[in-house]
Amino acid sequence: NAGVTQTPKFRVLKTGQSMTLLCAQDMNHEYMYWYRQDPGMGLRLIHYSVGEGTTAKGEVPDGYNVSRLKKQNFLLGLESAAPSQTSVYFCASSHGGNQPQHFGDGTRLSIL
């Protein structure tokens, strides 16, 4: 059972570069989430999706875009990376909003 898979696991970018983080789940979950985790800040929701073709903003959406073209995939894009976006990014999925969330192993992103 793969569960939730995030790629890549590590990445170093230069300021201004762009990149896409991929999240894939094989549990047929409707809901998917992108969080960022910074020291002392907990998990903060960036964007989320309640079904294929839908997306919505979370607490800290600025500087990020997302797409959910297929039910199993949720992509997080950084169009012009900034040092403030250095963080650990977690993807999660669930059957619904009041159901357990299953997290991926995270992506460590450093922006120089």
Add this chain to the structure above:
Amino acid sequence: QQPVQSPQAVILREGEDAVINCSSSKALYSVHWYRQKHGEAPVFLMILLKGGEQKGHEKISASFNEKKQQSSLYLTASQLSYSGTYFCGTETGGYQKVTFGIGTKLQVIP
């Protein structure tokens, strides 16, 4: 708005008990609890739903006081494996997303 967790950190000896509190300024529909070990992903512990009963998971249980907009996580007879950061997440309507607190770091020592 992030729920407030207390304490921020706690150190226990094996076998001791601990309580972690989570409070919200908004009415709660559900409260989620997760544990994260260093360098790993958060792992689900339990969900408490509005109108639901106290939940239990081995020696870890939780309560949900809707009137006070609070939840508490109880860890009894702690084990070394309980070490980690505990997050509460609150859902305040719509059943779409959860807002997490900043976490409580718990360390169990021999």
